[in-house]
Amino acid sequence: MSTDSNTAWNTGTSTARHDGEHWLLSLVVPVKNEEDNIQPFLDAVLETLTPRVPALEIIFIDDGSTDQTLPMLRRLGTADQRIRYLSFSRNFGKEAAMTAGLEASRGDAVVPMDVDLQHPPEAVLEFIRHWRDGGWDMVYGVRMDANAETTGKKATSSLFYRIFNRVSHTDIPPSAGDFRLLSRRVVDVLGQLPERNRFMKGLYAWVGFRSIGVPYHQPARLHGNSRFNYWKLWNFALDGLVGFSSLPLRVWSYLGGGLAFCSLLFMLWIITRTLLFGIETPGYASVMSAILFFGGVQLLSIGVLGEYIARLFIESKQRPLYIIAEHSDDQA
Incomplete structure (x- = not known):
């Protein structure tokens, strides 16, 4: 969808179908070499959300895995129609994976989350409550702790948020990550943003809409180690600063x-x-x-x-x- 640069986007075309009892929740889950985490994630998500959500779809985005992640997703998708997947031709990065998942989602509300269960499914229920009862378009998770992160990583993360909010006109709530609920109209607006260098935390804040933070406790990663080393985090931070500040x-x-x-x-x-x-x-x-x-x-x-x-x-x-x-x- 293209628009004139002097014309505001129309965001009122999406209807609020969640007013009734029949609504769909989409989970967007980027994965790369996560064969050990997928089944425990599904067990926890389905056990927690199935009794409370009328309709659910789980969209896995395989970001160039080299292990058994893709064959596992094929089997799971065949066995359960609620499970969908996209497989990239190579590794394009988490920001591209989340963008693909948002574009493929069909839900009235969409929740991007990690497969390692550091984003607890119980928090999604709290997101849903604020979305349905409070009418919030965006409900973002605020980490109360970070058990799996080192002191150095916590300090550098806090420093980045302070610098970003100081030099940018778009403020990111501290300790808020990609774990959040997005209403359908927020997802539709995000789909209109064409840039290739995507810093999703900044884009979430840039589109605006009514937003509220919900605290949650972040447990330790279930299996494996995070693939975000300091060099990748540095480049990630650089993309954010350059993309949102002159x-x-x-x-x-x-x-x-x-x-x-x-x-x-x-x-x-x-x-x-x-x-x-x-x-x-x-x-x-x-x-x-x-x-x-x-x-x-x-x-x-x-x-x-x-x-x-x-x-x-x-x-x-x-x-x-x-x-x-x-x-x-x-x-x-």
Whole structure:
């Protein structure tokens, strides 16, 4: 759906079908090499949600798994019509996987969640209560603890949220992740956002709508270890900052102006001193210090420009965000 840049999107076309007793909940679950976690996840989700939800679909997005994840999803999808799956042609990343799941969802409400049971199914029931009784379009989970995270990871995560909210016009609630309930009209609006460099936490906040946080306790991961190392988290944070703030670009204008003003004052001081006291041989250390400092500033500023230009380059190619190699509907 394309719109003129000066025209607001119409978000009132989706009807609130959940007013009655017949509504559908969609769970969007990205997976990569999670063969040990899928069955325990299903057991916990079905036991908790089936008695309380009129209709349920669980959409797994296989993000380039190399173990038995995809064959397992095939078997589960054949045995239970509530289970659907998409399989990517390669690994496209969690943000692309969540986008694919949201686009494939059919539910009146959609909940993205992890397969490792760090997002407890019991919290989904609380999300549903706020959505149905309070009319909230977005109910996001707020971690009360993070048992599986190291002290360093907690500290860097907290620092990222503070920096992001300081430099961006879009505020992300601290400790809020991808675990949340989205109403159908929020999902429809997210589907209209075309960018390839997707930072979903920022997009959730950018679209607005009535939102409320619900605290939950995050248990330890059931099997395996998280695949988000510090390097991936750094790049993830960089995508978020560059995608939602132009301050890294603007700061160099202020820094350049400040340095130019200081240089002018230093030049006037040198001229005055020369006129009053004569010529003095400049020191090698001071000259080299100035050269290295300004050279470093220039390289750093070029690097910041490169980050933005690289993202413009990716967007300009208009490649699809993901490629689906196999779909559960193909097996029907």
